[in-house]
Amino acid sequence: MIDPLEPVDVRMRGFARRTTVEDALRWLDGKTERLDEQIVPLAEAAGRVLAREMVSRVDVPPFDRSMMDGFAVCAADTLGASPYNRLVLQVVGESLPGRPFYGRVCSGQAVRITTGSLLPVGADAVLPVELVEIAVGDASHSRMFTQGEVSPGRHVGRIGEDVEAGTTVLPADRVLRPQDVGLLASIGVTDVPLVRRPLVRVVVTGNELLPAGSPPRPYRIADSNGPMLSALVKRDCGVIVEVDIVPDEPGTMLEAMRSEADLVLVSGGSSVGQEDHAPAVLVEHGELPIHGIAMRPSSPTGIGRLDGRLVFLLPGNPVSCLCAYDFFAGRAIRALGGRSKDWPYRRTTLPLARKIVSAVGRLDYMRVRLVEGLVEPLAIAGASILSSTTRADGFVLVPANSEGYPPGAEVEVYLYDIIS
């Protein structure tokens, strides 16, 4: 219900002191300490963030091993061998995976060996099978001929040559690469201390909204911010606890903001109208130091805290919602998860096809297309036009102290598609 007894420009009054983007980020960055650690099976660790540095307790490889199929030998015994000067060696055993040769290889002796097997004591090189001949008719295979030389250490993987015990193999805060997971497997790690992923609750308000996928009803529209925010949170490696569509009513808002989560996103009802209860609830039960930001779109954004958790009041208009998420909420989710605060967007610098005009005193988020190597601002750029962000290739920022850019100016474009 509208109460027109509360007149004259409530909105303009409420946002008389708009916070700059820089100040909002400064406040926010002071409130986003990395979450605690949790132990996760190695198989689920790729792409996640290491909570502590990892030190190997073992050598890799754990023993001197053969890198080839062939014969473990004393390299000196092969000196001078060639196809024209074959040298004979006595085969005294074999070394297989898990069934090594425990004896000593003396000068003049050789031990059959397969890739990955223990190099016996006394041997210092592996003679590849290609350099070897066995005397025809020697049923016992007890003698072999080398027709080539090997130098000491040849085809031998030395104990600890990949990783020495005691080495820090990966630093804290590392986003684990596929090969990091392989390395951890090779040093025997099965469970990994990772930074916990932030739990995010999405609260969508708006009496006109129907949950995505519900049967159509006259003069109601499907919620698009819930699905979009869920995808954004997932991109930033947060975990969605729940997406709730709730009436914008103080008790319900408070309950939703207090339910399990590390961080709450409220979509819609973020402004200073009579129907916007979320800001009042935050002011009463928590804090709302930032409400109204000098940017377009997204100026009716609020950032506060309740019971120690961050609460983001995101405008209901979908472009504003996307922009406010990306500027503030996504940054906080990445920081809580131990990740870089930087945007995940790729950047490219190209000349403008047409001028961009912007008001001094606010930051502008302009959707653009790339057309034949030029940056083309999208004509339709209303905060309610979600399709402007699906037709755009990315966006350009115009800082608060700029009136815009002339045609031909080189501008930095943030590309929406993370990977080409």
Add this chain to the structure above:
Amino acid sequence: MIDPLEPVDVRMRGFARRTTVEDALRWLDGKTERLDEQIVPLAEAAGRVLAREMVSRVDVPPFDRSMMDGFAVCAADTLGASPYNRLVLQVVGESLPGRPFYGRVCSGQAVRITTGSLLPVGADAVLPVELVEIAVGDASHSRMFTQGEVSPGRHVGRIGEDVEAGTTVLPADRVLRPQDVGLLASIGVTDVPLVRRPLVRVVVTGNELLPAGSPPRPYRIADSNGPMLSALVKRDCGVIVEVDIVPDEPGTMLEAMRSEADLVLVSGGSSVGQEDHAPAVLVEHGELPIHGIAMRPSSPTGIGRLDGRLVFLLPGNPVSCLCAYDFFAGRAIRALGGRSKDWPYRRTTLPLARKIVSAVGRLDYMRVRLVEGLVEPLAIAGASILSSTTRADGFVLVPANSEGYPPGAEVEVYLYDIIS
């Protein structure tokens, strides 16, 4: 078991005709048609690939709606209104979400309206609540005063202004952005036709290997390629059906290669030694047109087909395995999934700190670090040294026709960390 009766350089004979990387990619690209489509709930669609273009069957918004809390009016009635010249209008009803005002707004009339509600017939603008005063003591609220003007269309979201019915909103092959998911929700899409994700089977051979996480046993080592390949496949949006560690034995290999999958990765036993059965199995039951590639590491890589599915024989040495995966298998997985064949790695161009030497006739994959803006080749670069890929920031490619680069040469570095 080694049979030394098969002598002299089998390996060198087997790979006498090494395929160039370009030829291998050409063959491969002819065999990686995009998979068929599957229908997936919208909530799981972000980041996946659209199989068909999406056309909206509805207008967004589906009706003319208010973008503000205020009064629906005939804009002409507000002409000349100001705080010093308040104009009176008669309030004839209200329009709420799902409970619109079905009557007509005539000149001199106004209808209370909330954000997102239907703009009644006859009205052509919304007067924001901030510009309105109600006569004190008018308990029925039947009259209001406007103290400002609005122009026609002001604060009205027109039917179809975001999306018109019949418009193609997203093209086929689109990797769905968060905002795309929002847009699909807003046009009422609940299930999305996506390109099926390729099912990938990983078969790890090597008698010396223990599955990652199994209790240590003397002179055996933990498998690191299985976990690494699983993470790589996940990165490229494939689905791991299973990681099997199997003995390199023809019957077992054939069975593993024939089990459910769109694509099979065999790690280890890819070469031409006596113990390497996978190549022979492929030759006998399928095809192996590529075996031995002019590159380092990864030269003992094989690419073939069995029962119509691609089979990749990846070397067991972990760096070779990573490199062969990235050059060939990852590309095929991305292509089957409808994604770009390009590497997901970011690139940067910087000068070399020290020279890189490479043999003509093969492509080299050199791991490098970035140190103070210079590209530093890693000294230890053996194919068995997995830690060289965890200590490296990325890699540099030296093409087959190059002998390397001098210090100071500008080289392109592929960065292992996908996002900074």
